[in-house]
Structures are given as C-alpha cells and as structure tokens.
Amino acid sequence: MDPKADKHFKKAADQLRQANEELYKPNEDVVSFLVCKNSVKSIENQLKGFLAQRGFETSEDESLDHLLERCRLLDKKFYQVNFDAIDCSANHIHDKFCDEVEKVSGCFQAADQLDSF
Numbered sequence: 001m002d003p004k005a006d007k008h009f010k011k012a013a014d015q016l017r018q019a020n021e022e023l024y025k026p027n028e029d030v031v032s033f034l035v036c037k038n039s040v041k042s043i044e045n046q047l048k049g050f051l052a053q054r055g056f057e058t059s060e061d062e063s064l065d066h067l068l069e070r071c072r073l074l075d076k077k078f079y080q081v082n083f084d085a086i087d088c089s090a091n092h093i094h095d096k097f098c099d100e101v102e103k104v105s106g107c108f109q110a111a112d113q114l115d116s117f
Contacts, residue, residue, distance in 0.1 A: 001053065002052055002053050002055075004049075004052040005049045005050070005052035005053035006049075007049075008045040008046070008048045008049030008052055009045070009046070009049040011041075011042075011045045012041075012042045012043075012044075012045035012046040012049060012115070013042075013115070015038040015039075015041045015042035015045065015111075016038065016039070016042040016108075016111050016112065016115055018034065018038045019034070019035045019038035019039045019042065019107075019108050019111065020108065020112075022034045022035045022038070023035055023104075023105065023108055030104075032104045035104040035105075035107065035108055036104045036107050039086075039104065039107040039108045039110070039111040040064070040086065040107060040111075042111040042114075042115070043064055043083075043086070043110060043111045043114055044064060044067065046111070046114050046115060046117075047064070047067035047068060047070075047071055047114075048067065050071050050074075050075075051067070051070060051071065051074075054074055056070070064083060064086065065083065068081060068083065077117065078117075081110075081113065081114055081117075082110065082113075083110055085106030085107055085109065085110050086106070086107050086110055
C-alpha cells in the first residue's frame with residue numbers, strides 16, 4: 001500500500017476509535033467536541049487515504065464535500081456515503097463543531113459508515 005494512504009488510513013482508524021470511546025461514556029460525561037472533531041478528521045483521512053491510494057494528491061484546505069466528490073468520480077460506491085448529519089462538511093475550516101450528543105452521534109455514524117467501506 002502507498003505510504004501516504006497507509007498513514008491516512010491509520011490516522012482515520014485511530015480517530016474513529018477515539019470518537020467511539022468517547023461515545024461509550026454516559027451522556028453527561030461525553031465531550032461532544034471530541035466526538036465531532038475525531039469523527040470529522042477520521043472522515044477526512046479516510047477520503048484522503050482513498051485518493052492517495054489511487055495516486056492523487058490532496059491539500060489541507062479541501063472540504064469534506066470536495067474530497068467526497070473526488071472519490072465519487074473514481075468509484076461510484078461513494079454515492080452511498082451520506083454527510084447530511086455533518087453540518088460543517090462544506091467548510092474546510094475545522095473550528096465549527098457540534099455540541100449535542102445526539103448530533104455528534106450522527107457525525108460518528110457517517111465516519112463509521114465510511115470506515116465500513
């Protein structure tokens with residue numbers, strides 16, 4: 001496997017694990033910022049890993065929506081991926097995060113779905 005792709009996939013798996021561990025806490029103990037941040041970063045690294053695996057470069061300022069569109073051009077199965085639960089997917093600046101446990105659960109589910117590919 002391409003070293004860049006492998007690096008992205010490993011980071012994505014670690015970030016998804018961290019988000020999952022946070023969600024297993026009782027609701028009053030969940031730090032929603034951590035779930036959201038790790039879920040979004042996991043999605044970003046999964047998409048970048050796929051593109052790197054195919055020999056494409058990515059940049060730091062690409063939005064999740066743009067990365068997903070690039071992946072869809074290469075593989076139609078990415079049309080099954082739904083980022084509706086992620087309000088900040090079009091925003092490349094990762095300083096917007098959700099603060100409700102129910103909302104971040106949707107972000108985590110989107111990351112988990114992508115990881116299942």
